Amino acid sequence: MARPGFYFIEPFTEDFLRILRVEKVLFQGRTKHQLVHCFESRIFGKMLFLDGKIQSAEVDEGIFHECLVHPALLSHPRPQKVLILGGGEGATLREVLRYDCVKRVMMIDLDRQLVQISRRYLPEWSKGAFLSPRVKLLFREARSYVEKTKHKFDVVISDLTEPLRGTPSVPLFTREFFTRVFEILGDSGVFVLQAGSADPHYFHFFGSCARTLKEVFPIVRPYWIFMFSFSLPWGFVLASRAVDPLKLGELELGRRLAERKVRGLGYYRPKLHRTLFSLPPYLDRAIRSGRVLEDKEPFIWEA
């Protein structure tokens, strides 16, 4: 029997909802750009919802952010300059800063207030990462930054919200944008993005992102994990100009982790690296049947 109290309803689709008991509201309100809810729940710990959709939860944000960051940063022979698009909670930043070879991280997030809220209420995510002198944080549109910047980066990480209708994320998942990302990457540059759910019902976004990246990058390696707090399998796509993450052996990955002084990981390990990239047939089909996303017809998340 459910305990009495306040419950948060998160719609997955029009027909399918998830109901969660809220132990404590840490923050709820609207920033200039989105609706923000920070809750504490018993099974997932602290949770962050943006526009009503789960972004991350204390219990497994480590899994998500480690899997977003480490395959890309380990694939690159010597990542020094990293660009993060989005990632306002600061956990992606935290994972990037584990690498002592990383000299400079540029982080572009549109929502200044969200960063303040995260630092205040979810400090477990950033663990002080925003205080690092290696970090430069800019609050502006990722698209215009990427189009105008003269910098070159070794790794670009896209940690953006899903392209819900009318949100600023929509133009950040198109062939034109990915082409510009390709141009600002160095010779062995690597691009990685979180690409939405990879469940058997709504895999179109994941498939289309991978399909679109194949138009731009010579090497495209989609991968996935299961996210407990999302109650869904989740997709990522790594796209690279020259290096192939699948050509890295366990020994080499272990050596790179040690050399770059990356310690204290809770999920990612060299032994797991290859399994991340093993996709089931339905996801292969999802990529084959994916659409090439273009500025004139971008992806609009409708699940």
Added chain:
Amino acid sequence: MSRPVPSSFKPAEFREWHTPSSGLFFLAKRSLFSGRTPFQKVDVIETESFGRVLLLDGLVQTTEKDEFFYHEMLVHPAMVCHPAPEEVLIIGGGDGGTLKEVLRYPIKRAVMVEIDGEVIQVCKRYFPWLKPALRDKRVELRIADGNHFIQESNRKFDIVFVDSSDPVGPSTVLHQRSFFLRLKEHLKRGGVVAAQAGSPLYHFSSLRKKRLFLRKMFRFVLFYLAPVPTYPGCMWSFLFLSDRVNPLPKKIKKNPPVGLRYYNQEIHRAAFALPPFLK
């Protein structure tokens, strides 16, 4: 996270103004860290005389060399007088000094409620005692507003330490009547509150106000004093609050833990002696 310091770094002067015409200064060998959290400006500097110094919004909070005066005197009078403390709450205390002293006792649980999670990350890096303290299984760290925590939680404690910053600025609420009223509800039978109470010289009027309302709340309301060389005026005051535990019994039954540098039983008695201007 450390800021690379050029070899040509000249000793920088850090001044803390205590009154418009006086204060304290340090010549820093180097600046170890400087940054801004959502709550405050944080600096860690390295000095010849006091080792590493933590400044919040430009005010000295802790130094490696003299932290023991403050932390031992906040913690041990209450811990020694309480017959068997098991559950301890620390409000504030992000630098971990108070926690370190509390963990010297065989307690069951220490809950630390600190508002600024990023200060903890900085201190973990620069003050050697914090990391091992946070690894201790008895410790439960909560990043939350101490005032909110006591409004929402219904847990009870044997001893509550209020390790706040000064009664001016963001910690103002932790020095007010409503806060202490609620705090009392979180005390178990025979519980004790020990709170830092500011400088008897510079925060004199706040001390007097506090004594007035606290006397209506607790049977034992005693100020006690200790020197803290790097705090304004050097002389620092603390509050001992309880309904059942008398901090000045005929015989203090428990011995303090070994290895302390300032606190002992003679100091305990002497600390509760007040000069006429504070009586």
